[in-house]
Amino acid sequence: MTFNRLLDEIHNYEVGKPIELVVREFGIEPSSIIKLASNENPLGPSQLALNAVKESISNLNLYPDDSAYDLKLALSQHYQISANNLILGSGSDQIIEFCMHVKSYPNSKALMAKTTFAMYEIYAKTFGVETIRTSSDFHNLDEFYSEYQRHKPSMIFLCTPNNPLGECLNKEDVFRFLDRIDSDTLVVIDGAYQEYALYFDDKKGINPKELIEKYSNVIYLGTFSKVYALAGLRIGYGIARDEIINALNKVRPPFNINSLALVAAKESLQDKIYLDKSLQLVKEQMPLYCEFAKSHNIKYLPSFANFITFILDDMADSSKVCKYLLEQGIIIRDLKSYNLNAIRITIGTKSQNERFFEVFSRFLEQL
Structure with a gap:
């Protein structure tokens, strides 16, 4: 075949x-x-999340709320952003796939670190996007900018903290880098482990609200799979300006988040x-x-x-x-x-x- x-x-x-x-x-x-x-x-998982799942499990014959109203409201309050700046994915890696959908066209390129989350390259190759990697394993932003100038990629991936190495960029360094990037280049800030980074060192923490207020070409990715312990329910989110979210929603399949994930994520977010x-x-x-x-x-x-x-x-x-x-x-x-x-x-x-x-x-x- x-x-x-x-x-x-x-x-x-x-x-x-x-x-x-x-x-x-x-x-x-x-x-x-x-x-x-x-x-x-x-x-x-949080006991609040487990209780919510138990209460919702009898409704599995019904499709989930495709608008994800309650969870988006909780996330918008958590980050002090508009619900219009949110998109949900079956894991944050599904949102990476959405990004590839909307920024892939002939001769597209994606820039990433030499050693980073493997799904960036897998999705890029699936869409015929050429991958450009820095020579350093770690996120060296000078190298990133040099490769950016040379190749003019349509997408840049910054994984901070970086999986599988654990290193993390300072927020101010990230912002200085973003200041030099063209507004038509989509920059994906993968913050799957940002809760830990902020807890360990506040210089590492990236505030999505501040990020999208300052930059129109950036999307921040978060997940409930790591610190919130909902890996088995597969739910993540993206935060960006309306223009980006609207484009991503055009390729998001209906009902991509299951009912149990929606209620568990909402309750997890409340359990400080x-x-x-x-x-x-x-x-x-x-x-x-x-x-x-x-x-x-x-x-x-x-x-x-x-x-x-x-x-x-x-x-x-x-x-x-x-x-x-x-x-x-x-x-x-x-x-x-x-x-x-x-x-x-x-x-x-x-x-x-x-x-x-x-x-x-x-x-x-x-x-």
């Missing part, structure tokens, strides 16, 4: 291994498995105690990973998200590390697909992190 030739250039996105797979392959009890691979919140607890967990546990890395002479990347990346260099092969941990019931992320001999670990609960340290120490002792 003949398929779109553009697919020949696309590699499947590598997701974190599910717990069910580890159960099947290694016969480990599900309760003994720790998943630290996909940057999920180990605390689970839960949010603070989730952020505080990462802030308290992240230093333990830094200390572990230092004590074992492992290079690590300072992170402003809910994960940390260990660079293994010649110490060990990342795939062997991941396999060893997997056999012990611990799932982490191998970064070989990013051409890095590195592992990315989601910050878990205190007991989960202690078990990771214990098992990884046993591996290191064998070297």
